[in-house]
Amino acid sequence: MFIGADGTVLNHADYRVPEDIPKDDWCSGKSYDTADWDVDKDGRDEEVYLDGSQTCKKYELHTKMDRWVTVDGKRISGGDTISYSRLSSNSPQQLTVHAEITVRVERITEKYDWDPHGRYGGGPSDGSWDQSQRVDDRYRFDRIQVSDSQEVVVTDAGDIDVEQTVVETEGNTKHLILEIQGPRNGRTVSQSKLEDRKLWSYLAMGSDHSVDGTWRTYSTRQYDSVTLYEPDGDVSTDPSPPHVPQTRLVGMDRKPTVTAVGSSSDKTQVIGHQGYNVDVSQSLHANVKITPRQPVAYERIVITDAKQPVTDLVTIHGQPVPVDVDTRVERRKPSVTIRQVNSGDSLQIHVEDPKTGQPISGRKMNLQGAVPKSPTASGNAVTDANGNVEATRVNAYVQATVDHDDFQSISNGAFYDKSSAERTFIPDVILLSRLHSLVLTLALITPLLFLYGYIRHFGFFE
Numbered sequence: 282m283f284i285g286a287d288g289t290v291l292n293h294a295d296y297r298v299p300e301d302i303p304k305d306d307w308c309s310g311k312s313y314d315t316a317d318w319d320v321d322k323d324g325r326d327e328e329v330y331l332d333g334s335q336t337c338k339k340y341e342l343h344t345k346m347d348r349w350v351t352v353d354g355k356r357i358s359g360g361d362t363i364s365y366s367r368l369s370s371n372s373p374q375q376l377t378v379h380a381e382i383t384v385r386v387e388r389i390t391e392k393y394d395w396d397p398h399g400r401y402g403g404g405p406s407d408g409s410w411d412q413s414q415r416v417d418d419r420y421r422f423d424r425i426q427v428s429d430s431q432e433v434v435v436t437d438a439g440d441i442d443v444e445q446t447v448v449e450t451e452g453n454t455k456h457l458i459l460e461i462q463g464p465r466n467g468r469t470v471s472q473s474k475l476e477d478r479k480l481w482s483y484l485a486m487g488s489d490h491s492v493d494g495t496w497r498t499y500s501t502r503q504y505d506s507v508t509l510y511e512p513d514g515d516v517s518t519d520p521s522p523p524h525v526p527q528t529r530l531v532g533m534d535r536k537p538t539v540t541a542v543g544s545s546s547d548k549t550q551v552i553g554h555q556g557y558n559v560d561v562s563q564s565l566h567a568n569v570k571i572t573p574r575q576p577v578a579y580e581r582i583v584i585t586d587a588k589q590p591v592t593d594l595v596t597i598h599g600q601p602v603p604v605d606v607d608t609r610v611e612r613r614k615p616s617v618t619i620r621q622v623n624s625g626d627s628l629q630i631h632v633e634d635p636k637t638g639q640p641i642s643g644r645k646m647n648l649q650g651a652v653p654k655s656p657t658a659s660g661n662a663v664t665d666a667n668g669n670v671e672a673t674r675v676n677a678y679v680q681a682t683v684d685h686d687d688f689q690s691i692s693n694g695a696f697y698d699k700s701s702a703e704r705t706f707i708p709d710v711i712l713l714s715r716l717h718s719l720v721l722t723l724a725l726i727t728p729l730l731f732l733y734g735y736i737r738h739f740g741f742f743e
Contacts, residue, residue, distance in 0.1 A: 283480065283530060284376065285598030286437035287366040292348045292359065294380035294427050297510040302386050302421060308337035313395060333395025335410065340420060343385040352376040353435065371438040371477055377430040388420035434476045437596050440464060441479040446608040447590050448696040455612050456696065457584040457591060458688050459484070470559045470578040478578070479602065480530070483540075485593040490549055491540045492584065495559075495576045496597050497533040500526035501566040530597065531563055532576030539584065553583040553688065583688045610696045615641055617681055617702035626674040630681045630702075632664050634695070640668025641697065644683045650676035677706050 313333040317326035349358040352375070353368040363378075392414040441463040448456035463478040464470075470478070484492040507522040537554055541547040559576035593601040616635045619628060628651055632641045646653075646662040651672040653662035662670045670681070682701035 282376075282431055282433045283436045283597065284368075284433045285596065285600055286368045286435055287600060288364070288598060290350050290359075290363045290365065290376070290378060291361065292350060292363050292378045292380065293361050294346065294348070294382065295510065296346075296382050297514075298342065298344070298384055299423070302342070302384075303338075303340045306337065306339045309335055311335045311395075330395065330397060332397075333410075335393045337391045337393070339389040339391070341387045341389070343383075343387065345383040345385075347381045347383075349379050350376065351379065352433070368435045369438050371435050371440075373432055373434050373476065375430045376433045377428050379426065379428045381424065381426045384421070384423040385419065386421040388418055390414075390416040390418070436476070436478070436480045437598055437600050439476065439478045439480075441481070441594070441602075443591070443594055443602075443604045444607045445591055445604055446610065446691060447606050448610055448612045448691075450612045454587045454589055455585070456688075457582075457587045458691070459582040459584070459591060461579055461582070463578065465557055465578060468557055470557050472561050475559060475561055475578075479594075480597045481594045481602075482597045482599075483595050484537075484582075484591045484604070485595055485601070486549075486587065486591050487589050489542055489588060490547070491542070492537050492551065492582065492591070493534065493540055494537055494579065495532050495534050497531055498528050498597060499531060499566075499569060499571060500528045501569065503527035529566065531565065531571060531573045532559065532561075533571075533574055535574055535577055537579060537582050547588075548586040549588065550585060551582060552585045553581075554579055555581040581689070608691075610691055610694055611636075612696045612698055614698045615644070615683055615700045617683060617700050619679055619681055619702050619704045621674075621706065628672045628674050628679065630662075630670045630672060632668045632670075632683055632700075634697075636695075640664070640666070642666050642668055644668075644697075646670050647682045647684070648672060648679070649681075650674060650679035651681075674706060679704050679706065 311333060312335070314331045315328050316331055318329045319325060320327050320329060347358070348360060348363065349356055350363045350365065351357075352365070353370045355365070355368075357363055357365045391412055393410040394413045396409055396411045441461065444460040444462070446458040446460075447454055448458070464474045466474055480496055481494055482496055482498075483494055486492070502524055503526065504522050505520075507519045509517045509519060511517065537551050539549050539551055541549065556577040556579040559578050561576065563573040563576075565571060565573065590606050591604045594604050595601050613635055615632050618631045620631065621627070622629050630646065630648075632644050632646070633639060634641055642664050644664040646664065648662055648670075651674045654671040654673060657663055662672065664670055664683075680701060680703040683697075683699070685699040686697050
């Protein structure tokens with residue numbers, strides 16, 4: 282079971298007091314010492330109350346419950362809910378909930394004496410009961426501890442590092458390149474390495490967008506029934522108790538997606554990602570209609586048309602982890618020019634930075650209508666130290682295209698976007714022939730145009 286470094290544990294124990302504890306106060310019957318006296322001098326003896334006694338017992342029930350949780354070498358006290366924070370160990374360990382229930386019954390014994398108002402009172406009403414003694418003692422004392430344990434892994438204590446590069450266009454965010462590093466085994470992430478990683482649910486881009494990751498959670502009813510022990514000793518079973526959720530983790534998406542808040546037409550989207558398969562079994566509850574997919578531990582995510590950078594990585598437990606901007610680069614579109622050399626088929630294609638005018642070397646170029654004079658081993662054209670590619674034209678139409686920077690490696694403090702140039706070359710003899718045809722056509726068309734204008738002016742057809 283995965284838990285967060287900060288969280289809350291529900292900790293409750295139900296109990297009842299044993300039935301052999303007296304529930305009601307009790308008093309003995311009143312006893313009197315009497316004598317026969319002729320009190321009213323009528324020649325007959327009357328019963329006179331000289332003294333009396335009575336014993337009463339009262340019972341007071343005191344209950345106390347102490348609750349606490351032990352995890353990560355810490356003892357955290359609380360009530361029905363116990364909040365904890367700053368757990369640091371990410372190895373499997375025992376989370377134990379405890380409750381110590383104390384039941385104490387105090388007994389109060391009170392003894393009363395009969396105090397007659399007169400020496401020869403005429404009956405009980407001629408006197409009063411006075412307390413002569415009070416004794417407090419413990420009638421019963423019980424104490425019991427109950428506990429329950431579960432093996433847990435604190436995923437928020439794991440390791441993960443997010444490096445963010447922001448590509449800006451005239452001060453506005455354009456691309457986000459996120460490098461997400463965490464423990465892994467070669468090309469996969471095993472169960473043991475998964476326990477060492479922070480598991481995240483989504484990347485927050487302020488309050489406007491989020492990038493949803495692979496992990497989802499769902500909850501099922503933890504208890505099918507509850508046995509209730511009533512104070513009067515009755516026992517009943519509730520077949521439909523309140524929904525105490527048991528949350529489960531499941532992998533759902535194989536690629537990250539952008540969710541817009543309040544703006545469905547926004548263009549922000551993920552245009553590329555890389556990651557590693559997570560080698561972990563997924564067991565679903567019997568009544569859950571979910572199709573799990575193998576989870577992915579993303580290593581690189583590229584987002585386009587982002588209005589602002591990622592601000593937080595939010596774990597599966599809802600804990601935000603701040604994400605900073607590590608690098609900011611400017612988005613530039615290289616300047617590409619095609620120049621004919623010596624009026625022949627030789628061409629020189631030049632690529633330079635549009636802001637600094639400096640040549641851009643090492644740029645892979647795609648050529649149409651021309652072939653590079655010094656291709657690489659794979660047959661590609663690449664700009665030299667002066668930003669040039671020497672080529673031979675094989676068609677009248679030539680196009681040169683340089684691709685955008687690789688998102689895995691951005692250098693020179695700039696992100697170069699895709700850029701292209703094109704040029705059409707017309708041979709001289711074709712150009713002269715076309716010019717002669719154009720002159721003849723104009724000579725033939727001009728009188729017709731004049732005649733049409735003359736007719737329209739004088740209205741011959743009106």
